[in-house]
Amino acid sequence: MEKESDTDLGADEMMTDWEQAPGYTERMPVGTAEMDALPAAEREALLLWNGGMDYREIAERTRLSLDDVGLHLARARERLAPDGC
Numbered sequence: 001m002e003k004e005s006d007t008d009l010g011a012d013e014m015m016t017d018w019e020q021a022p023g024y025t026e027r028m029p030v031g032t033a034e035m036d037a038l039p040a041a042e043r044e045a046l047l048l049w050n051g052g053m054d055y056r057e058i059a060e061r062t063r064l065s066l067d068d069v070g071l072h073l074a075r076a077r078e079r080l081a082p083d084g085c
Helices: 032-037 040-050 055-062 066-080
Strands: none
Touching: 032 040, 032 066, 040 055, 040 066, 055 066
16 A cells, blocks of 8 residues: 655645745735635645745645646735735
């Protein structure tokens, strides 16, 4: 039987404690309410990116395509951007 990789996350194991993401506040600071309001897939992609992963690493960890990683990150940034930006 194959052992699951530490980087394989199921839907129930997505990151939920965004404050613990390494480097988070250095790349895109937002408050708890804003992060909690993001859809789970967007929040996870953003947390991983903020933690220093590149798009390919995020795709491998989440099993998304590179295009989907980019889409989730773009949507998350759009939702978190101040009005008028």
